[in-house]
Amino acid sequence: MMGLGYDIPALAMRRATAAAPAPFSPLSLAPSVFFDPSQVEGLFQDEAGTAPVTADNQPVGLWHDLSATGQNLSQAVSAARPTYRTDGTFHWIEADGVDDGLKTAPVFTVGNPLTMVLGYQMLSTSGTARVNIAEISQSSTNGMSVGVRPNIDRLQYYSRMSQHGVSSTNVASPTVWGNHDRHVVTVQATAGQVTVRLDGTTVIDTAQNLTVQSIAAQPLRVGMGVLTASIPGAFRLFGLQVWALDAPQPGASEIGALEAWLAARMGVSL
DSSP, X not given: OXXXXXXXXXXXXXXXXSOOOOOOOGGGGOOSEEEOTTOGGGEESSTTSOSBOOSTTEEOSEEOXXXXXXXXXXXXXXXGOOEEEEOSSOEEEEEXXXXXXXXXXXXXXXXXXXXXXXXXXXXXXXXXSOEEEEEEEEETTEEEEEEEETTTTEEEEEEXXXXXXXXXXXXXXXXXXXXXXXXXXXXXXXXXXEEEEETTEEEEEEEOSOOSOOEEEEOEEESSOSSTTSSOOEEEEEEXXXXXXTSXXXXXXXXXXXXXXXXXXXXXXX
16 A cells, blocks of 8 residues: 555644735725835935935825825925824824825825725814815815814814815714824715714714715825815824725725724724
């Protein structure tokens, strides 16, 4: 009888050395843009990308998009550049609440569906106007954004498209939620509906006026409205992922994986 050359120790060794499953990455879901401040090699102090960010508290003039689309965030005005911050464990981009902001080239469509997953901490404790964390817009009346009312750290969603006769939807979470701590937020807007989750819990689930209307070729803005410094506010951004109108939108189980991935990079418990 021919021996097969297998014994129990050999089989055990094969199991022990089998390749482990690859860790989850948001890139596997093909986002329209993916910004991760922990990837410091993608941060530059100048808009041209000639001076790398190498240390805490340096300005960010260029933030590389890690997705396949390569739609980088940038700021041409040196005084309006946010800063890279780290405590040695976690990493974030910090806006000063005066004029800091970044934007991409005008390549995104305003419309639904749309998904944003982001990690933030509001630093401002005064003011009642919405501070825009992320916005895709053509003008102050043609766009959509997620932001925070700083004095009570209350999440807000806004959309309006006057160019198509669509009036504004401006909804806020129904209670004070943020307490100026670190949070993971997911916004999913579909035709006539918007859902917002805070640390895995739904805090907004309501109708919105914006359905399928769209305006193409607009920038994604971080930390500012369409008018520079129109809604300033100091906050920390720990990451941002966007699936715009033309991208396959993440499903419920994928949203859970995205939120858990970002929470681990912020020290947030879901």
